[in-house]
């Protein structure tokens with residue numbers, strides 16, 4: 001059985017904090033391990049008890065201290081595979097940008113070197129404010145940009161032009177995720193334009209390329225994100241997948257590029273997927 005993914009859910013003091021309870025509930029339902037860290041202001045919007053009940057774990061407040069874990073912020077940063085901050089206030093966005101660490105959640109973020117996912121949420125004028133926009137722009141540049149494309153798009157010339165551009169400008173924070181299910185819009189890839197050895201093709205464009213043999217396996221997916229980018233090049237990760245995976249009646253059929261499930265087919269899909 002693959003290892004459970006550990007998500008540290010950071011909750012900051014915005015009006016959307018009430019939605020974090022639903023996020024916690026859904027993550028638990030999906031079998032993730034979830035720990036919640038709240039800012040002081042977040043507790044004005046929602047109580048720790050809500051998260052404690054949903055996650056069955058204790059919730060860490062802004063000033064959390066533990067006798068037997070004096071380096072709690074380091075321990076929690078190491079524990080998390082992913083940190084998701086939802087909602088992220090304008091204030092917290094600016095804190096992360098400047099590397100401030102004046103409470104538990106911001107200190108964990110500073111000690112953390114993996115995937116940080118932010119869900120900014122605020123009034124539209126606060127979002128449009130130059131200060132917030134400039135903060136956001138800098139954070140985006142500092143961070144990685146993920147682009148999801150299909151193998152059908154790898155049959156298009158503009159995709160290869162873009163790869164040339166990315167390599168020329170050494171866009172090292174660009175990660176291209178390729179859903180390689182060998183099916184394009186209307187047919188099997190090989191019946192239209194075969195890509196043959198896609199890894200070699202991409203590498204020949206001076207782009208790092210990782211081949212994930214089983215694109216449905218979460219541990220393999222997570223491992224592929226840990227590539228050490230020594231040459232500071234853009235990276236492409238190929239996920240070998242099966243269209244319609246898990247519903248054997250529908251697997252590998254190009255028809256599902258555009259067709260909707262009928263009521264009867266929905267029943268079959270739900271049954272196969274265990275809903």
Ligand SMILES: Cc1cc2nc3c(=O)[nH]c(=O)nc-3n(C[C@H](O)[C@H](O)[C@H](O)COP(=O)(O)O)c2cc1C
Nearest residue numbers: 012013014015016039041042089090091092121122
């Ligand atoms: C009623 C109320 C609602 C607020 N809603 C938001 C919000 O949705 N987004 C936001 O960025 N800030 C909002 N704020 C401002 C933050 O609460 C404030 O900046 C706070 O210092 C954020 O602290 P934190 O990021 O440490 O949680 C709101 C303030 C109040 C009083």
